[in-house]
Amino acid sequence: MKSILEGHSALKAEVEKIAEVAGYLWQNGWAERNGGNITVNVTDLVDDEICQLPAISEVKQIGVSLPALKGCYFYCKGTGKRMRDLARWPMDNGSVIRILDDCASYVIIADHPVMPTSELPSHLTVHASLIEKGSPYKATVHTHPIELVAMSHSKKFLGKDVLTKLLWSMIPETKAFCPLGLGIVPYTLPGSNALAEATLKELEDYDVVMWEKHGVFAKGLDVMDAFDQIDVLSKSAKIYINAKAMGFEPDGMSDEQLAEMTLAFSLPK
Numbered sequence: 001m002k003s004i005l006e007g008h009s010a011l012k013a014e015v016e017k018i019a020e021v022a023g024y025l026w027q028n029g030w031a032e033r034n035g036g037n038i039t040v041n042v043t044d045l046v047d048d049e050i051c052q053l054p055a056i057s058e059v060k061q062i063g064v065s066l067p068a069l070k071g072c073y074f075y076c077k078g079t080g081k082r083m084r085d086l087a088r089w090p091m092d093n094g095s096v097i098r099i100l101d102d103c104a105s106y107v108i109i110a111d112h113p114v115m116p117t118s119e120l121p122s123h124l125t126v127h128a129s130l131i132e133k134g135s136p137y138k139a140t141v142h143t144h145p146i147e148l149v150a151m152s153h154s155k156k157f158l159g160k161d162v163l164t165k166l167l168w169s170m171i172p173e174t175k176a177f178c179p180l181g182l183g184i185v186p187y188t189l190p191g192s193n194a195l196a197e198a199t200l201k202e203l204e205d206y207d208v209v210m211w212e213k214h215g216v217f218a219k220g221l222d223v224m225d226a227f228d229q230i231d232v233l234s235k236s237a238k239i240y241i242n243a244k245a246m247g248f249e250p251d252g253m254s255d256e257q258l259a260e261m262t263l264a265f266s267l268p269k
Contacts, residue, residue, distance in 0.1 A: 175267065
């Protein structure tokens with residue numbers, strides 16, 4: 001059976017981008033074993049031929065009804081799959097799913113019956129919210145950036161916007177390229193509905209959310225946009241930690257300098 005990517009150049013390019021980001025997550029040490037997830041709304045890249053593809057799996061329940069997703073298609077990293085393998089073989093370590101008309105179930109349509117991540121309900125709940133709000137964002141990424149997770153082990157960083165301001169102040173690019181900052185979700189059981197609900201609430205105000213002692217969850221225009229925001233936040237965390245390792249508290253940019261940037265670059269905060 002031929003791959004769904006054959007004859008669909010736009011979809012192929014999107015999946016190749018997902019594979020590229022998966023490689024970056026692994027190379028950065030953010031995706032140990034099967035850690036992390038990527039889910040991308042590819043509905044706009046689906047044509048009539050893809051719509052006619054038969055299911056290659058049984059009907060699977062999402063666990064929640066999401067009317068906004070009726071007829072949508074998603075590329076999803078497979079459960080138990082490794083990012084380093086997805087980077088090389090994206091259609092063997094992930095799959096394309098179709099949301100059915102009941103908006104509470106889905107089927108896999110390509111390339112193989114690779115079950116999506118166990119956190120699929122959380123990811124799809126976020127995608128449904130984005131669609132309901134008319135957002136252009138299509139991608140969600142969950143990963144484990146070492147320095148950011150390390151900083152989340154200190155309660156002093158977990159107050160609202162405390163870490164945002166600190167990370168913004170380390171290097172101008174962080175405020176410019178992650179202008180909404182970093183939301184915080186206190187430790188919650190991984191994969192739980194409580195974690196999904198808390199994340200969804202924080203994503204109303206932020207594009208990237210820190211899960212205390214766990215990792216980050218980001219939304220973006222595409223998978224590269226989501227990765228870029230995590231990447232710049234991680235760079236700031238590295239600068240801070242390196243300064244501390246050298247034996248001093250970094251000065252950081254002043255409030256006046258941060259405010260100057262907000263005006264100069266027309267940033268939202």
